[in-house]
Amino acid sequence: MSIANSATSEDVGSAAQRERRKRILDATYELAKSGGFDAVQMRAVAEQADVALGTLYRYFPSKIHLLVSALGRQFEEASARLNERDIPGDTQAERVLYVLKRMARGMQGDPKLTEALTRAFMFADSSVTNEIHVVGMAMTSIVTHAMHGGVPDEGALTEEDVAIARVIGDVWLSALVAWVTGRSTAADTATHMEKAVHLILRD
Amino acid sequence: MSIANSATSEDVGSAAQRERRKRILDATYELAKSGGFDAVQMRAVAEQADVALGTLYRYFPSKIHLLVSALGRQFEEASARLNERDIPGDTQAERVLYVLKRMARGMQGDPKLTEALTRAFMFADSSVTNEIHVVGMAMTSIVTHAMHGGVPDEGALTEEDVAIARVIGDVWLSALVAWVTGRSTAADTATHMEKAVHLILRD
DNA sequence: AATCGTGGTGGAACGTGTTCCAAATTATGC
DNA sequence: GCATAATTTGGAACACGTTCCACCACGATT
Numbered sequence: 007m008s009i010a011n012s013a014t015s016e017d018v019g020s021a022a023q024r025e026r027r028k029r030i031l032d033a034t035y036e037l038a039k040s041g042g043f044d045a046v047q048m049r050a051v052a053e054q055a056d057v058a059l060g061t062l063y064r065y066f067p068s069k070i071h072l073l074v075s076a077l078g079r080q081f082e083e084a085s086a087r088l089n090e091r092d093i094p095g096d097t098q099a100e101r102v103l104y105v106l107k108r109m110a111r112g113m114q115g116d117p118k119l120t121e122a123l124t125r126a127f128m129f130a131d132s133s134v135t136n137e138i139h140v141v142g143m144a145m146t147s148i149v150t151h152a153m154h155g156g157v158p159d160e161g162a163l164t165e166e167d168v169a170i171a172r173v174i175g176d177v178w179l180s181a182l183v184a185w186v187t188g189r190s191t192a193a194d195t196a197t198h199m200e201k202a203v204h205l206i207l208r209d
Numbered sequence: 210m211s212i213a214n215s216a217t218s219e220d221v222g223s224a225a226q227r228e229r230r231k232r233i234l235d236a237t238y239e240l241a242k243s244g245g246f247d248a249v250q251m252r253a254v255a256e257q258a259d260v261a262l263g264t265l266y267r268y269f270p271s272k273i274h275l276l277v278s279a280l281g282r283q284f285e286e287a288s289a290r291l292n293e294r295d296i297p298g299d300t301q302a303e304r305v306l307y308v309l310k311r312m313a314r315g316m317q318g319d320p321k322l323t324e325a326l327t328r329a330f331m332f333a334d335s336s337v338t339n340e341i342h343v344v345g346m347a348m349t350s351i352v353t354h355a356m357h358g359g360v361p362d363e364g365a366l367t368e369e370d371v372a373i374a375r376v377i378g379d380v381w382l383s384a385l386v387a388w389v390t391g392r393s394t395a396a397d398t399a400t401h402m403e404k405a406v407h408l409i410l411r412d
Numbered sequence: 413a414a415t416c417g418t419g420g421t422g423g424a425a426c427g428t429g430t431t432c433c434a435a436a437t438t439a440t441g442c
Numbered sequence: 443g444c445a446t447a448a449t450t451t452g453g454a455a456c457a458c459g460t461t462c463c464a465c466c467a468c469g470a471t472t
Contacts, residue, residue, distance in 0.1 A: 022439095023449090044428095047429085048428075048429060048430080049428080049429090058450060058452065059451090060432085060433090060449095060450070060451070060452085060453095061449080061450055063429095063431080064449080067430095069428095069429065125332070128332065129332065130390055130392075131390045132390060134390075135391070135392050172401065173376075173409075176379055176382075176383035176405070177376055177379040177380065179379075179383050180379035180380075180382050181379070187335060188335030189338055189341060201372045201376075202379070205372065206376070206408060206409060223469095226419090229420095247458095250457090250458065251458075252459090260420080260421090262422085262460090263421070263423095263461090263462085263463095264421075267419080267420085270460095272458095272459065
C-alpha cells in the first residue's frame with residue numbers, strides 16, 4: 007500500500023518525500039488511535055514523525071487536512087476490503103445493514119481514532135473538498151456495493167441507487183457524530199440505523 | 210450556583226443576571242451574523258456584551274456551549290413561528306419540503322450565522338447534551354408538525370413518525386454541513402433534500 | 413449601619429494551532 | 443565538483459480558547 011495519499015493519489019515527489027509523508031500519516035494514526043482528536047497535536051505529530059513543524063505544515067496545511075487525509079486512507083482500505091467479498095443477506099436492507107454493522111464494529115473497536123477522524127471530517131471547510139470527496143465516494147461505493155449484493159459490476163448503478171446511498175450515508179454520518187460526541191450509545195446508534203435503513207429500503 | 214445552565218431558556222436568576230445573559234446571547238448572535246464562527250471570539254463577545262471574560266465563562270462554560278445555546282434560541286423561535294400556522298401542501302412530502310425550504314431560505318439569508326451555529330453543533334461533545342437536545346426536539350417538532358399538516362394536536366405521533374422525522378433531520382444536518390463548509394451549493398442541497406424526502410415519504 | 417458572601421471585574425498566564433524566518437542541508441543543472 | 447535552487451530544520455512569535463487569581467461591588471442579614 008503505497009501510503010502517501012491515494013486519495014488525491016499523489017505518487018509525486020522523491021522517495022524521501024514519500025517516506026516523510028508516510029511517517030507523518032503513521033504518526034497521526036497512532037496518536038489519534040491512542041488519544042483521539044486532542045492528542046493529535048501538531049508538535050507531537052512532527053516529533054513522532056521526526057520532521058520539523060514547518061515541514062509538517064508544508065505537507066499538510068492544517069490539522070484538519072492531516073486528519074481527513076488519514077480518514078481517507080482508512081475508508082479506502084475499508085472499501086477495498088468490503089468490495090472484494092460477497093455480502094450476505096437476502097434483501098438490500100439486510101445486506102446494507104450487514105455492512106454498516108461491520109463498519110460500526112470496527113469503529114467501536116477504535117473509538118478514539120473514530121472520534122478524531124469524524125471530528126476532523128465535520129470541521130472541514132471547502133479547502134478540504136478533495137480529501138472529503140474521497141471519503142464520500144468510498145462511503146457511497148460501500149453502500150451501493152452492498153445493495154447489489156456484491157456484484158463487481160459497478161456500471162449498473164441507477165441515479166436512484168446513488169441517491170439512496172447518499173441518504174443512508176447522511177444518516178450514518180449523523181449517527182456517527184452523535185455516538186462520537188457521546189450523545190448516544192452504540193446500541194442506540196445501531197437501532198436508529200436499522201430503523202432508517204428499513205424506512206429507506208423497503209424491499 | 211444556580212445560574213448559567215441554559216438549555217431551555219430558564220427564567221432563573223435575578224433580573225440583572227437574565228439581562229446579562231440576554232446581552233451575551235445577543236452579542237454572540239451579532240458577531241456570528243457578521244463574521245461567522247471565527248468572529249465569535251470570547252474576548253469580543255465579552256466586550257460587546259459589556260461583561261468580563263470570567264463572567265462570560267461563568268454563564269457559558271465554553272464557546273461551543275455559547276453558540277449552541279444561541280442556536281437553540283433560534284430553533285425554538287423558528288419552531289414556534291412555524292407551528293402556529295398551517296402548512297400548505299397536499300402530501301406529507303410536499304408539506305415537509307415546504308417547511309425545509311422555508312428554513313433553508315432563512316439560513317441562506319444569514320450564511321455566516323448558519324455557519325457558526327452549525328459548526329458549533331457539529332463540534333459539541335457530551336457536555337453539551339442538554340443544549341443539543343433542545344435543538345433536536347425543535348427539529349423533530351418542526352418536521353412532524355409539517356407531516357401532519359399543521360394540526361395542533363401533537364398527541365397523535367406514532368413511533369414511525371418520530372423515526373421518519375429523525376431521519377429527515379439527519380439528512381438535513383448532513384446537507385447543511387456540506388453547504389456550510391462550501392462543499393455543495395444551495396441548489397445542490399435543495400435537490401438532495403427533495404430526493405431524500407420523496408424517498409422517505411412516498412405517500 | 414456594619415458585616416458577610418455571592419458574583420463581577422480586570423488582567424495575567426498557559427496551551428495549542430499556525431505563521432515566519434534565518435541557517436543548515438539536500439537536490440539539481442552545468 | 444561546483445553553483446544555485448529547493449527543502450528541511452529549529453525555534454521564536456502570535457492568536458485565541460481557557461484558566462486562574464486578587465480584588466471590588468452590592469444585596470441580604472443582623
